[in-house]
Amino acid sequence: MPLIDYGNGNPAIADDAWTHVADGAALPPDRPATISLERWKAERDGLSGRNLPLGVRLESHERIEEILPDLPRLALIALDFPNLNDGRHFTTARLLRERYRFGGQVRATGQVLRDQIDLMRRCGFDAFELAPGKDGASAAAAFEEISVVYQPAADTRPTAAQRRNRPPEQAVAG
């Protein structure tokens, strides 16, 4: 599955260092791993000895609020999009970044398509596991398509209103 990593402020096709581990399967001894929210809640105490990065996967109906105190222990939150219509995790990502100040990776998984990833990035996602069969290199161009944003979000892009009302010496033409 192609992974686009936007962690450094530039989209790059990356090799995935992470393994998504199914419930009941053993965690790899040498690689960072993600587990489901349910498993995390059941095993979090037992996992305190592990010194490889850990991540948690949330399905679209699951709430990040369930594990807020655990966020400092987690290096990655994977938010799943089961289909093209379920937009709940756009909100989850913004809350993670803007309200809970999560600094690890926020990764979109599932039905992740080129034409949604720029909106996802604005909400705070910084890694995108594209749906199977999708071309990562051409998808990265999606981040360049729209250069004007009207509303504040989890990214740091100045909004149109902020650009318009800047002091004159900073104003950019257009």
Added chain:
Amino acid sequence: MYAYDALDDRLVRERAAQFRGQVARRISGALSEDEFKPLRLRNGLYLQLHAYMLRVAIPYGLLNADQLRALARIARRYDRGYGHFTTRQNIQFNWIRLEDAPDILEDLAAAGMHAIQTSGNCIRNTTTDQFAGVAADEIEDPRPWAEIIRQWSTLHPEFSFLPRKFKVAISGSPNDRAAIAVHDIGLSMARAPDGGTGFRVWVGGGLGRTPMLAEAIRDFLPGEDLLSYLEAILRVYNAEGRRDNLYKSRIKILVSALGIDRFRELVEAEWALIRDSALRLNEAEISRIRAQFAPPAYEVAEARQFAARRMEDTAFARWSTANLFSHKQPGYAAVTVSLKPAGGIPGDITANQMVALADLADEYSCGEIRVTHRQNLVLAHVRQDRLYDLWRALDSLDLATPNLMRVTDIVACPGLDFCGLATARSIPVAQRLSERLAEIDERHDLGELTINISGCINSCAHHHVGHIGILGLEKAGAESYQVTLGGSSAEDASLGKIIGRGFSADEIVAAIETIILTWLEQRRDGERFLDSLRRTGPAPFREALYGQD
């Protein structure tokens, strides 16, 4: 009116280019139809029964003359020479080819227009009172606020995949001409004790399968907090709204399931956390936008000539009684251009009429045209001493039917002639009704009486709030029309009630005629239909329609 600056302009051009790429990927097969559908919907492109339909956004129903000319060019070049105005103050073209859609979006962008979010499960075009900025009863012109909402909601990254579509309406006046009670969010301008402007906020209205009137969620919201409050409502809805059942996914269902008090608690708790953020509107930006809605330079107009013409010409007198709205500027009037000639298709307009009307707008009304949610157009700033000339020009274009808010001013959706969701035709019913009822109105002066016809339960023509509502259903393979009485979308908003069993396509015109004739027997001195009905109840109508059965 609002003119795009370089940023607005860049965004719509980039959006058109983006869609060109998406269409190319669809045509090459890189995108499946399932993947493409949400993208085309968010650019206004529907697949209908015979072709693609493109719905162009007309933010809060406001157009300048050049934009109307651009729409005429699109109608000629890419469609069959006409367009259809909708109850959401937008325009639809019914015969579009997918390959042409990117060029059309580019042409729109060049005219400062777009089709962004005119469909799909996202925030739709914000609608308002067609007499905004003109009406003497308004607290403040709502259009700057509608433009602020337009910008905030455009390509909103968090709210582009909501459980369902989301509609906001805003009224500047306590006399609601924007039907705010039947919108997901309704905003009514209000004044704070200290004189500042803000809004009374309503939530959870909507029609469709489960019609509901909105409930008040906040008595006063300061203007500067508008966007954070909207964002709080949308965030609660995005997280909590149902996604398992299409018919239960609108915010009205969430509000009624939680109860307005619990819903309010959730919204207020969220709002407390985001109120003090970059969403707070700053005075500079509000003023920048407000300045663009400043009233035009009015002239001193003479009223005497108007009165004299009314005496001389009864046809003109009749039209000016029906189709004028009083303007806050003395000597001016706002003119409603009826798109409802007897026997015509409600809301349809030809390219030739568009061009001619654009010229008339330039000549008589500061180059501005408005679309109403009853599918008519408005020239909002006409000198009274020029009304007679304007009326003659409109009459020669077949645009001077004197029937605003009267029985032939029928609101109808495209129905089974075009729409893939329809269960019955609505256009031919509207045409037959308007021909028949024009005569009765002529004889009896029926006054204000609205008829709305939807071709399926989605209720695009808002039949629940027509004084008489008609809903086209399908029963055992045949069209069956259900009639509701007593709806209203004005400040006395109410939902119509079903009168009894439905009528076939052959019976429906006679049934409506029976209702009207029955009312005439009950009517007390010039009463409106709605007021008589509220007084007598439905019994006389039921008896006339169904006898004792």
